[in-house]
Amino acid sequence: MVWKAWRIGDVIHYPGTQEVEKYVYTPGIHGLEFAKALKEGRILGMKCPGGIHVPPKTYCPDGSPGELVEVKGPWRIATFTIVYEDIYGNPLPEPQVLALIRPDDARRGGLIHIVKADPDTVYIGMEVKPRWKPPEQRTGHITDIEYFEPA
Amino acid sequence: MRTNIFVKDRVAVVGAGLTLFRRRLQETPRELAWEAARQALESAGLTFDDIDCIVTGTAPDAFDGLHFNGEYIADAGGFGKPTVRVYVGGGTGVFVPVAAWWHAASGLCDTVLAVAEEKMSPAHPHPQGVFAYIWDPILERPLGPNLIWIFAMEMRRYMYKCGAAKETIAKVSVKNKRNALDHPAAQAAANITVEDVLNSELLVWPVNRLDISPVSDGAAAVILARENEARRITDSPVWVEGIGFTLDNTHWYNRELAFPRYVNYAARMAYKMAGIERPWKEIDVAEPYDPFDYKELHHIEGLMLARPCEAPKLLEEGWFDRSGELPTSPSGGLLGVGNPIAAAGLMKVAEIFWQLRYEAGPRQVKKPVHYGVAQAWGDLMQAGTVIVLGN
Amino acid sequence: MSSRSGRPQPGWVNPPGHYLKRDEMYSLVGLVEYPPRAKYLFSAGQAQSRFLMGLKEGKILGTRCPRCGRVYVPPRMYCEYCHTHTLEWVELPGTGVIHTAVISYIGTFRERRKEPVIVGVIQLDAPGYTPGGYEFAGLFHRLCGVTPEDVMSGRAIGMRVKPRWRPPEERRGDINDIECFEPIEG
């Protein structure tokens, strides 16, 4: 900079957004089946060369089309974390436990979800089970599972 | 930029694929990209394992509503590969194979998947709203603009400078929508007349609804390979003879709008590399970018396929028809096939590939073809991207 | 066709995809609707800040490149052609000619407007440019006092205009401090 405005108050900061009213995300091909199954209280995975992948995503890591299968528990925590502060560093009223939860019959992936448990008791390999919303409240979203809780 | 005598490896296009272009598709952006890649691979007799590197392209993230949209679709050509997303707004579609070219020409990758995807339908209440954010946030956005304004202003200037009538310009829309009737992916194919265009809803004078390409979802993919690899894959590779790209300054209202110098500079770069000195004679088929009907004429002039202000006259003479001297947008272009922004540009490259392989079926142009050019435009009247292919 | 027998068909023949009608899309199970949060506070920086402050005072300011002499409106702190700092500020009379003009019947979200609005590019009177050249100093703004007939007939292009300022107490240091550009009488 070879010159500058005199004071910081002489430079302007102009408000703006990059928003629309809302985005509507279609669930995709496997995503639709996955959503329908959630409504029924079932969880689908995808059979790929090498094993079952959760959640189903229409194609496998090698590019081949995956085949839908139902996955069965037991579900275990593959890895977890505990969020204590939001991105700005404001402490949360209560820490939030998030985990990657993998059914035993899956080889790769799992569901990322909230675990309702005392943060100090959570460990890798801990068995958990999904806590479903009542059937009439389910909408086919990942939030049809309210959270996972210790089995 | 040096001419291509310094370039180590020739690079060829060996396969291309498309998804449907439609206003609302059920597939996620990631699935669309994968479907297009699969089409391209199958047509080339390849599998995902054969791909070394991936170049992806999507235009504004704000359409799909996904931050890091390039990352979202990154694994569409297989997991765990060198992947990069390149980006020049609307010019992205043609830029993706341009970037893929140097992936192969540098010797770092033998086969490169160039895939472009766009899903415009997620944005509500209308995808047009997203275009508000491409304007300068401080000096333009507060005026409450609609993107069509900038095109209308350019079109008006072009009409004024070149004495082109709205009736003439509408013929581009008629031609392209008719060409698209032969395209199975097409969204806006139709047999319409000039009157239909002039009588369609007036949006921003001089732009009516049928002067504009539609809102679309879709994806396209092409596969590029180094010479040795390309000859192994196919006996009719289509060579990348020249690449060109230019980005003009941001302040579009500080420039003459009647002539697209950004396209012209990019075209000169590509022709120089391809050793083409008289493009109006040497190019046999062209896919100029046509999100608006006047844009095709504008770009034909920028590509030096016609002299400045000469394109409207040649259009009247049928010069640009599929049976004409220099067929343009034989695919049906964005006006006919649809405009999933980045994917639309790549669709144009794919069309030149099929034309040069004589694989375009009912869309095949009547004359023999040796060289074809595809071009896209982007940003605030800024980006020109050009690729010259030869068989 | 030059194709060999057994060669796969070209990639355009059977394009995949599942088209949805509007209602179908909204009734899809698992459809996610999400209002985004993407707010910013853009630093206008040295050049644009001074320009906006100038608007507040009813002035159109530009910067001059010491090497090529171009005067930039809107101003930038650098010359994009010489890649050098532009230090000298110039006040322009604000007058100019219409480069192009159009009539908009729609708003940002494609909604129909009650009244059409005429917008265009104004080529400002500024030193440093060849008359009739490719580049010029200019602004994008609304036009008033220009009729749709002027726009359609082409009379508007080349018309001499000047800014119509908002009253000083309403100016905020914003591009809208200029209400519009209007023809110079006579």
Place this chain on the structure above:
Amino acid sequence: MGATHPNIVVGTPITWVPLMRRVAIVGAGWAGFRPQVPELSFRELVFEAAQRAYEDAGVDPREDVDAFVSCQEDYWEGIAIADEFAPEPIGGALRPTYTVAGDGLQGLAQAYMMIKSGAFDIVAVESHAKPSDIVTLDGIYDLALDPHTIRPLRAANPLFTAGLDAVAYMSRTGASRVHLAMVAAANKRMGLHNPRASYAGRVTVDDILGAPYYIYPMTRYEVAPFADAAVVMVLASEEAARRLTDNPVWVEGVGWSTEVGTGAVEYHKWGHMPSLKAAGLMAYRAAGIDSPTGEVGFAEVEDRFSFMELLSLEELGLAGEGEAHKMLETGDFSPGGYLPVNQSGGSLSVGVPFEALGLWRALEAYLELREHADKYDVPRAIVASWRGPPTYTSAVAVLGAQ
């Protein structure tokens, strides 16, 4: 095509020309590197960096540079099609200019390939960030999460996926919180010598272990904050580099890789970073390095989260699998040690200027190689950057002063 290069004896296959064609960094410039740069717009910030880079390289961008690469993402900028604003400040208006929506190091890799292809001689790479212009950073990060399987959970901190990786990594290798804290303390202190390190400090391991958690297992000391910055680098072919400078820094190899897209985050190999491993192998292969052991003078690697420094070293083959924390204990990664790591202070003390992060790491390695190459037995550096969270793309460059 098919003609011979004028400098090559007739009969030599053309194939050899670009293979022999080395690529060098001949100039670099930076601006900002502060928590906020309120006085400049992002364009002005980039212009400042560009002026310094072109002065360093001794080139005129309007005459000598063949092409320009800018690395940025729309949502970071708040502008759809942000590449509109790329050309002017770097001198790329009406010239071949384009954007890579990716890390600056990926942009450097593009420039490397452009020069290697033989078609370009001098290419400038730019990357910048103004996180301080963003009001709703969490909202922006939210848009990067899968809209179906992750975003609806309303995770309280969108950076949480790094926590998932950290826990998995520690459980696999036995690295403890003390090791993570050692990384952070060392980097924060080393940054005190770096004019670009706004977040440096005399921090001890005890300070860190005593601090409240941000995202378990990390405290705020162990997660790099954001910074406004711009970096511009000028790359040149060997002929051009020899003409321009006496001490070019060679780009011996580049590599980049995406493990999974953000649409398939669940499939990530948690606690590992396969993209970094693949990028590293690609870069080593290009540089002709079989095993990096003993072949590298120092490293500037990913440390946005403290555990990432250890994980990066393992994935890059600079430490055995599960060995990095043990080598850290013995001081192998300290200045003067077996392999000095992040002597610049790393991103933990410089901050995260979004996509400029990788290019900044290359900048630090470039400056060190240019000024202090004689300090090292092997004057060669590994530069590695990861784009996440929540993406799993990494890029690696091997830079050398010989």
